[in-house]
Amino acid sequence: MKEQLRAFEERPAEIVFHWHDSKTEAKGWVVINSLRGGAAGGGTRMRPGLTEDEVLSLAKTMEIKFTIAGPAIGGAKSGIDFDPNDPRKHGVLQRWYKAVYPLLKNYYGTGGDLNVDQKTEVIPITSELGILHPQEGVLNGHYQPGDFAKAKKIKQLQDGVSLTVESPNLTPSSESTFKVGDLITGYGSAVSVKHFYDIWGGNVQEKRVIIQGWGNVASGAAYYLSQMGTKIVGIIDKVGGLMKPSGFSFEEIQTLFNQKNSNALNTSNMMSFEEINKQIWSMGAEVFIPAAASRLVNRMQLAQMLDNGLEVISSGANVPFADEEIFYGPIAELADLKCAVIPDFISNCGMARVFGYLMQEGAVVNDETIFNDVSKTINTALLNIKAIDNQKTGITFKAYSNALKLLI
Numbered sequence: 001m002k003e004q005l006r007a008f009e010e011r012p013a014e015i016v017f018h019w020h021d022s023k024t025e026a027k028g029w030v031v032i033n034s035l036r037g038g039a040a041g042g043g044t045r046m047r048p049g050l051t052e053d054e055v056l057s058l059a060k061t062m063e064i065k066f067t068i069a070g071p072a073i074g075g076a077k078s079g080i081d082f083d084p085n086d087p088r089k090h091g092v093l094q095r096w097y098k099a100v101y102p103l104l105k106n107y108y109g110t111g112g113d114l115n116v117d118q119k120t121e122v123i124p125i126t127s128e129l130g131i132l133h134p135q136e137g138v139l140n141g142h143y144q145p146g147d148f149a150k151a152k153k154i155k156q157l158q159d160g161v162s163l164t165v166e167s168p169n170l171t172p173s174s175e176s177t178f179k180v181g182d183l184i185t186g187y188g189s190a191v192s193v194k195h196f197y198d199i200w201g202g203n204v205q206e207k208r209v210i211i212q213g214w215g216n217v218a219s220g221a222a223y224y225l226s227q228m229g230t231k232i233v234g235i236i237d238k239v240g241g242l243m244k245p246s247g248f249s250f251e252e253i254q255t256l257f258n259q260k261n262s263n264a265l266n267t268s269n270m271m272s273f274e275e276i277n278k279q280i281w282s283m284g285a286e287v288f289i290p291a292a293a294s295r296l297v298n299r300m301q302l303a304q305m306l307d308n309g310l311e312v313i314s315s316g317a318n319v320p321f322a323d324e325e326i327f328y329g330p331i332a333e334l335a336d337l338k339c340a341v342i343p344d345f346i347s348n349c350g351m352a353r354v355f356g357y358l359m360q361e362g363a364v365v366n367d368e369t370i371f372n373d374v375s376k377t378i379n380t381a382l383l384n385i386k387a388i389d390n391q392k393t394g395i396t397f398k399a400y401s402n403a404l405k406l407l408i
Helices: 004-008 052-069 087-098 101-106 118-128 136-143 148-159 181-201 217-225 250-258 273-282 299-307 330-338 350-358 367-387 394-408
Strands: 015-020 027-032 043-046 074-081 208-212 232-238 240-248 287-290 312-313 340-342
Touching: 004 394, 015 052, 027 052, 027 240, 043 087, 043 232, 052 074, 052 350, 052 367, 052 394, 074 087, 074 148, 074 240, 074 340, 074 394, 087 101, 101 136, 101 250, 101 350, 136 350, 148 181, 148 350, 181 217, 181 312, 181 367, 208 217, 217 287, 232 273, 240 250, 273 299, 299 330, 330 340, 330 394, 340 394, 367 394
Parallel strands: 043 074, 208 232, 208 287, 287 312, 312 340
Antiparallel strands: 015 027, 027 074, 232 240
16 A cells, blocks of 8 residues: 555656745745646645745645545645745735636635635635636536536535524524534544544543644534533643643533634633643543644654554544654654544545535535534445454554555
C-alpha cells in the first residue's frame, strides 16, 4: 500500500492554475489533481503564508475523500495566500472567483473552507458572476444533465446546503439559525467515534475527549460527542484553552459552542495557550479530535496521549499530523499502529458527502435525512475496513488500501 500511496502522492496534478491579484499582494492556486469522472471538487481556503504544496496536498486528500463520499470525481482545492482579517478580503475574493470562472462553469466545484464562508462569501460572490451554484462545474462536467435535471439538482443544492437545522436533537440552539454547512463536518467527526465503538466493541458514553481547535468542526464535534454522553475534559485552541478532568457538562459545552467568537473559544476563565499546551496532552483521554489547522499534532504530543489511555483519534482536520509527507508519514503511521485512527477522508467527509447526496436524483432535503445519510456513509466506510480484519489498529492503512483500489 505504501508504494501505491507514494505513487499517488508523487503523480503530478492534472491542472495547476496560478493567480496573482492585480490590486493587492494576494496570490492563489487552484490545484486539480485529476478530472476523474470529468470533474473535480474541493473548497476555497485563505490564510497568510499558504503555499502551492499545501493546496496540492489537500487536492489529493479530496480525491481520496470522494472514494468515500462520492461522487466518483477528482480531487481539487483552491487556496489564497492572504490575511483573511484584511479589510480588502471581499475584493480579493471577487477577483479570485472572476479569474476561476471558466473552471467553475465547466468542471470544478468549490465551497467554503478555512477562513472562507460558504453562505456569506462563496455563494453570493459566485452568484453575482452568473454561476448558478458553486458546484455547477461538477454538474456540467460529471453528471452532464439536461436543462430540467440540472435545474432540479441546483435547487436541491441551494435548498440543502443553506437549510436551517431545526431538529432539536441536531441544533445547538433553537434561537440561532445554524445551517447544515455549519454543523455537518463536526457531526461526522463525532459520529465516527460512535460508529467505531459500535463496530469494534465498547461504548462511547463516559469516554474522555480532548478537542483541538474551536471552529465549526471542533466545536461541532464536541457538542455532538457531549450529547452522546462523552466527557469533554480538555479543549486547546489558538487563543488558549480549558481543562476539567471530571468533564464539562453538556450544558457547558453547549454554552461554549454558542458563544464562540470567530471560530475561537470565548470565555473568561481560559488558560493561556502556553499553559494548556504543557498540560493537556498528558491529562488522560480515550478520544482525541484534532480539528484545527493541518500538520499540528507532533510526535511528543501523540506519545503523551498514548501513554495516558488514548484509544481513538477522529481526524476532523485534514492531514492533522506534523509530517512532511502528504499521506501517512512517520507520525501518522505511529499513531495508526498504536491506536485507532479514523482518517480525515472518513471523519471529516460530511460536507463532501452532503454535496454528493444533494446531486443525486430525488434527494430528500431535510436536516434529519441529510445527517443520517452522512452517518450511514461513515458507518459503511468503517464496516468495509473491519471486513479486512478485526484489528482496532491499522485502520488508516486499511482505509487507504480500499481507496487506492479505486484510484490506481
